Amino acid sequence: MLLLQFFVTGVVTGCFLILATIGFSLTRRVEGFLNIAHAELLGVSAFTTWWLNAELGVHVIVAAVVAIAFTALVGLLIARVIYDPIRARGPAVLLITSTGVAFVLGGVIDGLIGTGIRTLQIGLAHRYEVFGIRITSHQLLMVVLAAATSVSLAVFLNRTRTGLAIRAMSANPSLAASRGVNLSATSRATWLLSSSLAGIAGVMLAVVATLTTDLAFAQILQILAVAILAGLGSLYAVIVSGLLVGIAMDVSAFWIPAGYRPLVAFAVVIVVLVFRPAGLAGTRAA
Amino acid sequence: MGTNKRKWMRLFAVLFALSLVGAACGDDDSADQQDQDAEETASQPSEDAAGTDSETADETSPPTTEAAExxxxxxxxxxxxxxxxxxxxxxxxxxxxxxxxxxxxxxxxxxxxxxxxxxxxxxxxxxxxxxxxxxxxxxxxxxxxxxxxxxxxxxxxxxxxxxxxxxxxxxxxxxxxxxxxxxxxxxxSSDLGDGAASGLWLSSRGYESVAFLIQNEESTISPAEVARDEVNAAGIKITDFIVYNPGQPSYQAELTTVLANDPDAIFLAGGQESGVTVIKEAVAGGFEGEWLFTADLAVPEIFDAVGADLINDKAFVEFADVDPSLPEFISFEERYDKAGDPxxxxxxxxxxxxxxxxxxxxxxxxxxxxxxxxxxxxxxxxxxxxxxxxxxxxxxxxxxxxxxxxxxLVFDASGTVSGAYTIQQAINGEWVNVEFYPASTFDR
CATH class of the missing domain: 3.40.50.2300 (Response regulator)
Structure with a gap:
């Protein structure tokens, strides 16, 4: 029973990793570089939610919606002002630049928020027990949001004109342009989408965690682990990868000290890459 | 042009001279000391530098009256x-x-x-x-x-x-x-003293079982190990000794076995970020026992962050403190209006x-x-x-x-003094003193 409890906890951890990573992988797939600043966008969303809810007294759902929209706009603004002008210089320059952007965003958040801890004005999570397995309302919300986001993203990418344009651009930008896809508009849509996904993850970070200004960026290693395991660029594999890493990390605490959870995450990545160097998605990326 | 040039040259010369004077005066404070050092160095063979340690103490700046003039x-x-x-x-x-x-x-x-x-x-x-x-x-x-x-x-x-x-x-x-x-x-006192005080408190509460949740840092692990030994010696069952990494969104994995073992108390040695999340998740997970926190959580902000009703009466905090009843402290307090500052x-x-x-x-x-x-x-x-x-x-x-x-102030071999410690309890949304361990408590 205890092992099953660890498994359930691992699923919840995996769901957060999915939310945190799926936008990162979308950017990588369409824009062609690792946007390290993605982790700080979680912080933008988390602290916007906190500011609206705890400081201004706005209901947490309204605060969350506004925070997600604001984060999407911040992500788009960064892309237009910083990444677009240097896009031709290649993914390495964009990667390094995104690291700089992460530090700037972190510094701005530090300056605006200051030191100390921040929490939302929401009640304690409710506890449910099913066959002796404990799960809280916050954990359930995490699972529901991860599932809803994944399904919605899949529908969006497969059934809408913009979604199809994003897929076309990610597969072959030149061919997509020759078939009438507006690359600039599609790029903007991608940034809005990926940043809003970071916004959703940021809201959940604010709901479950105690916020400090360095908490969001502390997630970047696990985001990278999940993205690399998925195969940089695959979106559906991110779901499998997030769950795999989350479950492996938490279930491992049944046998080995919990302090080694991050080590387990990277051990899983290394083992999988030994057998599938291109990640779980292999060469066929969605 | 020629006159202007000469003016500039003069100005430059004056500024240069002033800067030399300024530089000379700028080191004035340490000049005496340096002069003395130079004199001593000159009076001793340079290859004997390693052997001059004790001599330096005897020979530098001779004692004088009137505050060395x-x-x-x-x-x-x-x-x-x-x-x-x-x-x-x-x-x-x-x-x-x-x-x-x-x-x-x-x-x-x-x-x-x-x-x-x-x-x-x-x-x-x-x-x-x-x-x-x-x-x-x-x-x-x-x-x-x-x-x-x-x-x-x-x-x-x-x-x-x-x-x-x-x-x-x-x-x-x-x-x-x-x-x-x-x-x-x-x-x-050393951080180990915190461990001794925490162990003493945990051993005195009549608990049958205690779980330890320790943030992965030297400053928290070492005192926690001291507290664990103390609790062990008192015959209390230690259900878990879990070292966790801070900076996580959730600590549910760490809490899973702790909650399953249902200890009478949890000793939480962590920072505010991890500590607040752990407390909330433990209470949400059904933990109804008592807590002992370390000094990082001994701040009023914890009541807002956690929710006072979750920890009122159940939570205690331990930290190094001075003995307010000491005549020396009372005298200091009378002379210095910020004597109570940490x-x-x-x-x-x-x-x-x-x-x-x-x-x-x-x-x-x-x-x-x-x-x-x-x-x-x-x-x-x-x-x-x-x-x-x-x-x-x-x-x-x-x-x-x-x-x-x-x-x-009795320095031990490591140049460290023994310390006194206070235990406070969360009562009505604030920390209230409930126990004081003077330094003499730990002289054994």
Missing amino acids: RGEVTVGVLVPLTGELGEFGAIVADAIEFGVSEINAAGGTRCGDIRTVVADTGGDAETGIREATNMIESEGAVAILGPTSGVMVPLVDLAHREEVVIMSPYAGTITLNELGGDFVYRTV FAPNSFDMVTLVALALESAGGCDGAAINGTIRGVADSDGTKVSTFAEGRDVLAAGGTINYEGASGP
């Missing part, structure tokens, strides 16, 4: 005035300045009035080393007071090499338990000890202080609690035992 002895105040620990650094700097004002008002030391040079480390070790080096080499500081743990440890080598005393009123790191003792002192008494004691060590020594440098500081802090001599009292006894040829505002 109003000369000065420089003490560096190396504290974090910015950054996360800036609030504490300011308290320490203020308390040191208060101590210096009392010492100088009483006539100064036999080496002269104490002059302070203050530098902000921002809590950064590299900055601390640079500023400390500057204080010693440019300002002639004979002691450096106030570094935090992270800054003090890297300064140990510098202290030995330059023979300058370094003291801290709040560096509890257990690393100094090994490195301290010679030129390196602290007027606060580490203010420890900081006052630090500079007073340095001044008394200078008063007692034959020299006026770091080696002289190092040679006498233990003697003035702990001896069979006359008990004193201010610089003026101590100076008078020393002047009369007696020996002194300085009893500080922060408590008895």
